[in-house]
Amino acid sequence: MIVLENVSKxxxxxxxxxxxxxxxxxxxxxxxxxxxxxxxxxxxxxLMNIIGxxxxxxxxxxxxxxxxxxxxxxxxxxxLRNKKVGFVFQTFNLLPRFSCLKNVELPLFYAGYSKDExxxxxxxxxxxxxxxxxxxxxxxxxxxxxxxxxxxxxxLVNDPKIICADEPxxxxxxxxxxxxxxxxxxxxxxxxTIILVTHEKKLISFAKRRIFLVDGRIVD
Amino acid sequence: MKFPEYTRNALDVxxxxxxxxxxxTLGILIGTANLIMVVSLIDSTEKQIKDRFGRxxxxxxxxxxxxxxxxxDELSMIKKIEGVSCVCPSIWYLxxxxxxxxxxxxxxxxxxxxxxxxxxIEIEKGRFIIDSDVYNKRRVCIIERKLANKLFKGxxxxxxxxKIENIHFQIVGxxxxxxxxxxxxxxxxxxxxxxxxxxxxxxxNHCGILVxxxxxxxxxxxxxxxxxxxxxxxxxxxxxxxxxxxxxVKEGTNIINLIGLIISGLxxxxxxxxxxxxxxxxxRERTREIGIRKAVGATNRDIVIQFLIESITLSLVGGIxxxxxGIIGALxxxxxxxxxxxxxxxxxxxxxxxxxxxGLFFGVWPARQASRLDPICALRYE
Numbered sequence: 001m002i003v004l005e006n007v008s009k010x011x012x013x014x015x016x017x018x019x020x021x022x023x024x025x026x027x028x029x030x031x032x033x034x035x036x037x038x039x040x041x042x043x044x045x046x047l048m049n050i051i052g053x054x055x056x057x058x059x060x061x062x063x064x065x066x067x068x069x070x071x072x073x074x075x076x077x078x079x080l081r082n083k084k085v086g087f088v089f090q091t092f093n094l095l096p097r098f099s100c101l102k103n104v105e106l107p108l109f110y111a112g113y114s115k116d117e118x119x120x121x122x123x124x125x126x127x128x129x130x131x132x133x134x135x136x137x138x139x140x141x142x143x144x145x146x147x148x149x150x151x152x153x154x155x156l157v158n159d160p161k162i163i164c165a166d167e168p169x170x171x172x173x174x175x176x177x178x179x180x181x182x183x184x185x186x187x188x189x190x191x192x193t194i195i196l197v198t199h200e201k202k203l204i205s206f207a208k209r210r211i212f213l214v215d216g217r218i219v220d
Numbered sequence: 221m222k223f224p225e226y227t228r229n230a231l232d233v234x235x236x237x238x239x240x241x242x243x244x245t246l247g248i249l250i251g252t253a254n255l256i257m258v259v260s261l262i263d264s265t266e267k268q269i270k271d272r273f274g275r276x277x278x279x280x281x282x283x284x285x286x287x288x289x290x291x292x293d294e295l296s297m298i299k300k301i302e303g304v305s306c307v308c309p310s311i312w313y314l315x316x317x318x319x320x321x322x323x324x325x326x327x328x329x330x331x332x333x334x335x336x337x338x339x340x341i342e343i344e345k346g347r348f349i350i351d352s353d354v355y356n357k358r359r360v361c362i363i364e365r366k367l368a369n370k371l372f373k374g375x376x377x378x379x380x381x382x383k384i385e386n387i388h389f390q391i392v393g394x395x396x397x398x399x400x401x402x403x404x405x406x407x408x409x410x411x412x413x414x415x416x417x418x419x420x421x422x423x424x425n426h427c428g429i430l431v432x433x434x435x436x437x438x439x440x441x442x443x444x445x446x447x448x449x450x451x452x453x454x455x456x457x458x459x460x461x462x463x464x465x466x467x468x469v470k471e472g473t474n475i476i477n478l479i480g481l482i483i484s485g486l487x488x489x490x491x492x493x494x495x496x497x498x499x500x501x502x503x504r505e506r507t508r509e510i511g512i513r514k515a516v517g518a519t520n521r522d523i524v525i526q527f528l529i530e531s532i533t534l535s536l537v538g539g540i541x542x543x544x545x546g547i548i549g550a551l552x553x554x555x556x557x558x559x560x561x562x563x564x565x566x567x568x569x570x571x572x573x574x575x576x577x578x579g580l581f582f583g584v585w586p587a588r589q590a591s592r593l594d595p596i597c598a599l600r601y602e
Contacts, residue, residue, distance in 0.1 A: 079519075081516065082516065082517020089599070106512075109222065110517040
């Protein structure tokens with residue numbers, strides 16, 4: 001489903017060039033649970049952002065379901081992110097002014113659903129993460145674990161093919177982190193491809209496959 | 221449709237920063253209020269001109285005579301010119317009149333019965349000048365309501381007397397206040413024959429001429445001109461049709477309107493820059509929100525629309541408040557300038573359209589800035 005061939009990402013930094021990714025080749029099958037590991041600055045978030053169509057590689061080929069992402073326009077990438085990808089971040093990234101329900105409705109809003117459909121689907125997604133009793137709460141009224149569950153509901157509300165999670169348990173205590181990982185685990189069991197970026201070794205047990213990045217290269 | 225949602229969202233954002241929104245839209249508010257007042261006053265002036273010329277407007281010629289030789293005989297000669305339906309002399313005489321202890325200027329207009337039609341005067345109480353008043357040089361007068369209220373405090377003035385330059389005049393009628401061109405002083409109508417006797421002036425210097433229906437106005441003007449030149453051998457008079465009068469009045473108010481429009485324009489410009497500034501701040505503050513929106517599938521276009529609607533809404537909030545203030549202002553100022561109260565639909569339309577356009581114009585740059593943010597940088601923004 002996902003094929004990366006010799007993908008590199010360079011950033012200009014003053015005079016110098018930073019090689020965030022340096023010739024990555026990778027194949028991810030549908031239904032996989034991939035853990036991307038490595039020290040900070042190794043390029044794991046950059047790789048995840050490219051896989052999630054949030055960023056474009058500087059060179060190389062990236063095929064998403066057989067389509068070349070590097071040649072896609074901004075609009076088409078936005079469409080892919082909306083329909084095929086769900087993101088979960090370390091800092092949750094919920095809109096503070098919006099209620100949980102509204103936060104979860106956001107991807108549906110850009111997908112062009114009607115108000116009723118949005119509400120119905122968002123409610124179902126929140127139910128799936130056991131938060132149907134919190135729909136009208138604002139993020140600031142929730143605990144860290146609850147916020148991350150809202151973020152997961154937002155990521156899965158549009159039935160994506162893959163979910164990209166960047167250190168999703170980084171801001172949570174061990175027990176809550178495990179609850180979150182269990183949600184990913186069961187999502188994966190239902191066929192959703194999960195890409196997990198983490199540096200916590202104990203989370204690897206949830207993954208079916210892992211890669212290790214150092215200085216923008218896969219070393220293991 | 222995404223628009224209602226964007227608008228609701230924009231109102232949320234604005235109400236979360238009420239004081240900031242208030243300060244931002246102050247320029248728009250003042251500009252719009254000013255604009256509404258100017259537009260309303262233009263409307264009122266036009267309405268007043270139409271009122272003044274009334275139903276005979278298109279058939280009126282005004283004649284000003286500079287020679288001191290124009291009297292009753294000449295009047296009846298003009299009446300005989302082809303196409304002239306009626307001739308209505310008027311003599312203006314400015315004098316001083318005591319109201320309480322104060323001296324007040326008062327304009328006495330020596331009139332004929334036809335003046336009522338030519339000047340489109342409306343009688344509120346009593347009557348206007350009649351033929352026998354003119355013939356007998358009766359000392360009767362018709363006063364304006366404004367003056368009547370001042371002098372008699374709501375009691376009926378009919379039958380009461382007024383003393384002007386030691387001569388007693390009996391009040392026989394009250395007219396609607398028109399105050400056209402003469403809004404700074406009071407007006408009193410008396411028979412023109414009475415005025416000629418009373419002031420010692422033996423000639424007539426103003427004349428309203430009503431042209432017959434279906435008669436070509438310009439042709440009639442030419443005939444009157446020819447008559448004058450034939451009689452006096454020189455062009456020592458001026459002649460004006462209603463069209464020229466309207467043009468003159470409008471030219472007189474154009475400068476005031478222009479100044480008003482310039483002030484509105486400057487306020488709106490400053491208001492617009494204020495909106496642009498606050499929108500740029502807002503884009504900065506909400507960089508992360510933009511990143512989140514892009515991550516879940518917002519296109520650049522979605523972001524542009526969102527921020528444009530926000531700046532338009534912000535501007536419109538000021539515009540709506542400004543429109544309300546402008547309408548109230550126009551309702552207060554019109555009577556002070558002796559103009560009819562008139563709020564036109566076009567003024568309200570302008571009050572909505574102009575702030576919207578200002579919001580749109582000054583919102584484009586911030587909205588583009590927002591849409592061009594790189595989603596990854598935006599998501600990392602603290």
